[in-house]
Each structure stands twice: as structure tokens, then as C-alpha cells.
Amino acid sequence: MEMERQPHVLLFPFPAQGHIKPMLTLAQLLCHAGIHVTFLNTELNHHLLTQRQALSARFPTLHFHSISDGLPSDHPRTIAVYYQDIVASLRSKTAPLLCQFLISKKNNVDKDSAAAAAAAQLPPLGCVITDGIMCFAIDAAEEVGIPVIVLPITSACSFWCYSCIPNLIQEAQLPFEDEDMDRIVSGVPGMEGLLRRRDLPSICRMPTDHPIMQFYIKETKAITRASALILNTFDDLESSILSHLAPRFSKIYTIGPLHALLKSRIKDDDLSSSSSSAAATASLRQEDRRCMTWLDTQRLGSVIFISFGSLVKLTRVELLEFWHGLVSSGTPFLWVLRSDVLWSDEGEHMGQVIPTELEMGTKERGFIVDWVPQEEVLAHEAVGGFLTHSGWNSTLEGIWAGVSMLCWPKLADQQVNSRCVGRFAKLARNSVSESGSSYHNLQQLIQDLRNL
Structure with missing residues (x-):
């Protein structure tokens, strides 16, 4: 009976590391509160997420499922190169599969006997939390009659900039009529005098009729149909922008930084076991932990x-x-x-063109790895600075760690993020404390999910 009183929520991220990580952190927070969570990944990422067993062991109410992305098995699925292919396939081929999946979970019906037995232990699906660029999930949830909440993985500032793109087009500020990228942009309320053209999202360099530009315009508009918005930010960081977003949504839950809130809610003694540690650092890539040993040998704040x-x-x-x-x-x-960091075939002969002085200099004072446990690295006392692309996950982790950031934004929301953040480590820590705004807002989200 107690199990039936807990809600059942589906979380569905866009199939990329930077999207899956905050969504999976939210899943752990909800499961920690006793809520049943079905976490739906594409088939490839479902298998790449090797920490599934550790996560399920730590959180018994966390259930993993997979769904086809509709692409051929030999498709490279490199998002930086094949973004349009991936999005088109999700919208055309995954969307109807999702609708069927939602119906089965809402009605606790499954053709597979083992899955059916497991489903019988779950309450019917009562809510969908989907990614900010997976709005076909809104259509599917509406068709099935399930409430839907959207979690964009961007900052509030960046999300607001995307929302204002139609206005910028209407005011003839987009597309740019010349190459002066330092010209101030005036069509984003609340950010007057701050944003230059170069600070707008990378899609703003595209023609307004470009398919990707049109995709983001439609997605941002579709989000307003959701019953609520979850943002991985905190009130003190982006209060002025949140006030502009508020009229567009009936509810906004600001519960960031999510990774810090998870640590706050799940006490240190709970994170001591190996399964808990694996759960907290879930990644699609293999982390090279030798870097932590190397950091231990370096001077305080020197790296x-x-x-x-x-x-x-x-x-x-x-x-x-x-x-x-x-x-x-x-x-x-x-x-x-990363092994895949270079464009096209530029990486094929990289080993043959590394100058000797770079090899020797790296051996003397550098350490190069394919992937790291980034939260742990930024928290290490030897790290004194962070050269970052200004992705929102990385930005929040840098803010939380109190590490000075040197920003090199490259795509999507990164330009806006690099312009709008500074030193807010103390405010971030206050937000996830028991008296903080993010802590309180998470409690409200949990209660609202129970009331659905």
C-alpha cells in the first residue's frame, strides 16, 4: 500500500552526455524521496551507461528502459556532426514508439512476461519529465493524457535568449546585417546593455530559415505547453531573468545546482559505498581516475x-x-x-604531427586523459583554474567549486553562459542548504508530483 502512494514519473533526456547527466541526477533526487522513476534512454546510451546496476542498487525505485532512436545500427551518431539526422529520426521514428511506451506504463501493460511482472509492482505512470529539445514527448504525453514537465539543460539566461529569438527576428536584429559582433543586442528584456551579438546562442549566426534555427524556435514555443518548467539554476543567480520567464509558465522549479543538491540531500555517509559513488558519477564515458592520483602530487591551487x-x-x-x-x-x-575531439579525419594522423616540445613539456608538467570525474577534479585542492567551453553543467560545477573560470564558448548556449556568470560559490551553497531556495523548491516539486 505504501508503494502505491508514491508517484511514478518517466524521465526522458536527449541522447547526449550533457543532457543525460542532469536528468539522471534529478532521477536520483526523486528516488531518494521514494518516488518511482522510469529512466528512458536510447538503446545505445542505455548500454553505454554501465553504472545502471549500481544506480538501481542504490535507488531501488529507479528503473531503466531503452527505446530506439530510429537510426541504422552503423550510424555514427556524432551529435556535433549529425545533429539534424538525430533530431529528425527522433521526431519521426521514436515519437510513435514513445506514445506506445507511455500507454503501456500508464496502464501497466507489457507483452513481455518478466517486464509485466515488474510493471505490476509499479503504480501507473503519472507524469513525464522530458528534455527541452525533446518536445515531441509533450505531444505524446498529451495524446496519452499524462501531465508533462520540461527540463531544459541550459541556464535561465540562455533559455530566455532562445525564447526571444522570434522577437529578434521581428525587430530585424536577426540575421545580422554586418559582421560587427560587438554590437549591443536590445531585444532580450532584462539583459539590455549586457548582450553583444557574439553572446547570443550559436544558432543566431544561421539564416533564420535554417532547419536548426526553425527547430529551436518551434521547440522553445512548444515548451510553454508544459504544465511546469524545471531549471538547473538557483534564484539568487538568475533572479532577474526568472522574473521574465515566470509569466510564461504556471510553475517554475529552480532546483540547481542539481549535482550539489544531490550531495546535500544524500549525506556523506550514504555516499561512502562503491555503489553510491558510482551512482553519483554516472557517465556514458569511461573515467580515467589516474588523474586524481596525479592531482595529489601537485601543489595547492597550481593546476x-x-x-x-x-x-x-x-x-x-x-x-x-x-x-x-x-x-x-x-x-x-x-x-x-577526448579521442573524438578533432573534426573529420584530422585525428587520424595526429600522433605523427605532435611537435617534440609539446610531448616533452606535457611529460614534465601535464596530464592528458580521455575523460575525468569532473566534479571531483574541480573540488580537488590542487586545481586553481578551469579553462571551459561554458556548458551549463560545467559552469555550475565550476561555480560550486569556487574555481576561477577562463571561458572559450563554442556552440549552443555556451556564449550566453560565459557572459552571464561570475563568482557565486557562496550563493550556490546557500541555495542547496535546508533553508535554501533550491532545497525548498525540490521539496515543492516532490509534493506536487505526489499530488498529481
Whole structure:
């Protein structure tokens, strides 16, 4: 009977590391409150998420399922290159599958006997929380008659900029009529005098009729049909922008930084077991923990940490420029250099063109890895600076750790993020304390889900 009183929520992220991580953190927070969560990944990412067992062991009410993305098995699925292919396939082929999935979970019906037995232990699905660029899930939830909440993975500032793009087009500020990227933009209320053209989301460099531009315009408009909005931010960080967003949504839950809120709600003694640690650092990529041992050998605040996230790609020229700069600085550095970081085939012969001085300089003072446990790295006392792409997850993690950030925004919302944030570590810590706004807002979200 107690189990039936708890709600059952579906979480459905866009199939990318930076989207899955905050959604999965929210899943853990909801499960910690006793809520049943079905976490729906595309089939590939479902298998890449090797921490599923550890997560389910830590949170018995967390249930993982997969759904086809509609792409051929041999498709590379590189988001930076094939974004339009992925989005088109999700909207045309995954959407009807999602509708069927929602019906089965709402009615606790499953053709597979084992799955049916498991479903019988769950209450009917009562709510969908979907990604901000997966709005076909809103259509599916509406068709099935299930309330839907949207979780964009961007900052409030960035989300507001995307929302204002139709106004910028109407006011003839988009597309840009010249190449003066420092010209002030006046069509984003609440950010007058702050935003330059170069600070707008990267899609603003596209023609207004470009398919990606049109996709974002439609997605941002569709979000307003959701019953509520969850933002991975906190009130003191973006209060002025939140006031502009408020009239568009019946409810907005600001519950960030999500990763810090999880640590706040799940006490240190609960995170001591190996399963709990794996749950807290769930990733689609294999983390190289040798970097933590290397950091232990470095002086306090001496290391610059470099990561451009899971999607940003570099040209060979850009990579070598960064590398030369890091080696020439004489400063110890830890660099996340993904195996897929270079465009097209530029990486095929990379090993043959690395200058000797870079190899020697890296051996003396650098450490290069494919992926790291970033939250732990930023919290390490040896890290004194963070060279970042300004993705919102990374930005919040940097703010929380109180590490100075050097921003190199490249795409999507990163330009806005790099312009709008500063040193807010103390405010972030206050927000996730028991008397803080994010802590309170999470409690309200949990209560509202129970009341559905």
C-alpha cells in the first residue's frame, strides 16, 4: 500500500552526455524521496551507461528502459556532426514508439512476461519529465493524457535568449546585417546593455530559415505547453531573468545546482559505498581516475584544468594552439582530450604531427586523459583554474567549486553562459542548504508530483 502512494514519473533526456547527466541526477533526487522513476534512454546510451546496476542498487525505485532512436545500427551518431539526422529520426521514428511506451506504463501493460511482472509492482505512470529539445514527448504525453514537465539543460539566461529569438527576428536584429559582433543586442528584456551579438546562442549566426534555427524556435514555443518548467539554476543567480520567464509558465522549479543538491540531500555517509559513488558519477564515458592520483602530487591551487565537454570539436590548429599555450605557460595542467575531439579525419594522423616540445613539456608538467570525474577534479585542492567551453553543467560545477573560470564558448548556449556568470560559490551553497531556495523548491516539486 505504501508503494502505491508514491508517484511514478518517466524521465526522458536527449541522447547526449550533457543532457543525460542532469536528468539522471534529478532521477536520483526523486528516488531518494521514494518516488518511482522510469529512466528512458536510447538503446545505445542505455548500454553505454554501465553504472545502471549500481544506480538501481542504490535507488531501488529507479528503473531503466531503452527505446530506439530510429537510426541504422552503423550510424555514427556524432551529435556535433549529425545533429539534424538525430533530431529528425527522433521526431519521426521514436515519437510513435514513445506514445506506445507511455500507454503501456500508464496502464501497466507489457507483452513481455518478466517486464509485466515488474510493471505490476509499479503504480501507473503519472507524469513525464522530458528534455527541452525533446518536445515531441509533450505531444505524446498529451495524446496519452499524462501531465508533462520540461527540463531544459541550459541556464535561465540562455533559455530566455532562445525564447526571444522570434522577437529578434521581428525587430530585424536577426540575421545580422554586418559582421560587427560587438554590437549591443536590445531585444532580450532584462539583459539590455549586457548582450553583444557574439553572446547570443550559436544558432543566431544561421539564416533564420535554417532547419536548426526553425527547430529551436518551434521547440522553445512548444515548451510553454508544459504544465511546469524545471531549471538547473538557483534564484539568487538568475533572479532577474526568472522574473521574465515566470509569466510564461504556471510553475517554475529552480532546483540547481542539481549535482550539489544531490550531495546535500544524500549525506556523506550514504555516499561512502562503491555503489553510491558510482551512482553519483554516472557517465556514458569511461573515467580515467589516474588523474586524481596525479592531482595529489601537485601543489595547492597550481593546476589549470581544461575540458571542452562531450560535444565540442577542435581543428588541429586550435588544438595545437591550446597545447603550445599550456606548455609555454609553465603551469601544471590536466587536460581532458577526448579521442573524438578533432573534426573529420584530422585525428587520424595526429600522433605523427605532435611537435617534440609539446610531448616533452606535457611529460614534465601535464596530464592528458580521455575523460575525468569532473566534479571531483574541480573540488580537488590542487586545481586553481578551469579553462571551459561554458556548458551549463560545467559552469555550475565550476561555480560550486569556487574555481576561477577562463571561458572559450563554442556552440549552443555556451556564449550566453560565459557572459552571464561570475563568482557565486557562496550563493550556490546557500541555495542547496535546508533553508535554501533550491532545497525548498525540490521539496515543492516532490509534493506536487505526489499530488498529481
